[in-house]
Amino acid sequence: MPPAPATETTARIAASTSDVVKIYGSGPTAVRALDGVTVGFEAGRFSAIMGPSGSGKSTLMHCLAGLDEVTSGSVRIGDTDLTKLNDNQLTKLRRERVGFLFQSFNLLPTLTAEQNLLLPLELAGRKPDNQWIDSLVEVLSLQDRMNHRPSELSGGQQQRVALARALITKPDVVFADEPTGNLDSKTGAEVLSFLRQSVRELGQTVVMVTHDPVAASYANRVVVIADGNVAGDIDDPTAEDVLTAISRLGV
Numbered sequence: 001m002p003p004a005p006a007t008e009t010t011a012r013i014a015a016s017t018s019d020v021v022k023i024y025g026s027g028p029t030a031v032r033a034l035d036g037v038t039v040g041f042e043a044g045r046f047s048a049i050m051g052p053s054g055s056g057k058s059t060l061m062h063c064l065a066g067l068d069e070v071t072s073g074s075v076r077i078g079d080t081d082l083t084k085l086n087d088n089q090l091t092k093l094r095r096e097r098v099g100f101l102f103q104s105f106n107l108l109p110t111l112t113a114e115q116n117l118l119l120p121l122e123l124a125g126r127k128p129d130n131q132w133i134d135s136l137v138e139v140l141s142l143q144d145r146m147n148h149r150p151s152e153l154s155g156g157q158q159q160r161v162a163l164a165r166a167l168i169t170k171p172d173v174v175f176a177d178e179p180t181g182n183l184d185s186k187t188g189a190e191v192l193s194f195l196r197q198s199v200r201e202l203g204q205t206v207v208m209v210t211h212d213p214v215a216a217s218y219a220n221r222v223v224v225i226a227d228g229n230v231a232g233d234i235d236d237p238t239a240e241d242v243l244t245a246i247s248r249l250g251v
């Protein structure tokens with residue numbers, strides 16, 4: 001009998017860079033924040049970008065998300081090369097295919113949790129998918145909170161609403177920038193568990209920037225950045241693995 005065909009599947013890449021250089025400013029004060037970064041983030045995984053202060057983590061995330069223009073190289077969300085898009089196309093792509101989660105939650109104070117959650121769909125002129133909304137509300141344990149305004153919610157609850165809002169359009173990828181930076185460690189751990197659940201149970205894709213090895217250890221993979229380039233790549237990391245990788249950088 002002939003051998004069975006190989007069943008190995010290649011993971012779909014949700015977001016990637018190819019040889020990305022980002023230089024801020026010009027002349028003697030120019031800063032080379034990214035120095036030829038080539039990296040891909042698989043769909044359906046929780047990845048963390050980790051590294052010392054000033055290593056280029058936020059710049060990498062901003063370039064990946066189309067929030068910042070690269071100096072050279074290319075950036076893709078799925079198959080779309082962001083460097084080929086004009087401003088309007090970029091705005092549309094960010095609205096429809098990318099979700100964002102920030103340290104400061106960024107919920108609108110006058111709207112209820114439910115209204116905040118539905119806002120991206122309204123902006124995109126899309127109809128709500130009630131089944132998807134029910135799954136988000138259930139997985140993120142927001143059932144009793146939908147009629148509350150942000151001021152009536154704890155920090156952790158506000159970040160869960162912000163996560164549900166980031167996921168409402170079923171984006172290709174959610175970029176999370178230090179999402180636990182404003183939370184105490186217990187609430188932060190809860191939010192990280194919800195991030196992990198949204199990947200594991202809802203099949204979503206998350207790329208999180210953090211400087212916290214414990215936060216990074218919730219991810220399926222940690223990409224270590226140092227001096228504007230990839231300095232390490234760890235699968236299924238423990239906090240200790242991440243600490244060891246960082247301390248090897250000698251910074």
Ligand SMILES: Nc1ncnc2c1ncn2[C@@H]1O[C@H](COP(=O)(O)OP(=O)(O)OP(=O)(O)O)[C@@H](O)[C@H]1O
Pocket residue numbers: 024025031032033051052053054055056057058059060211
């Ligand atoms: N708008 C800007 N103009 C000039 N230089 C910048 C700008 N943004 C970032 N930089 C510089 O680029 C380098 C990388 O910065 P970046 O914010 O990406 O690092 P980071 O790893 O996210 O740091 P942190 O953990 O402190 O937020 C740093 O030297 C920083 O000073």
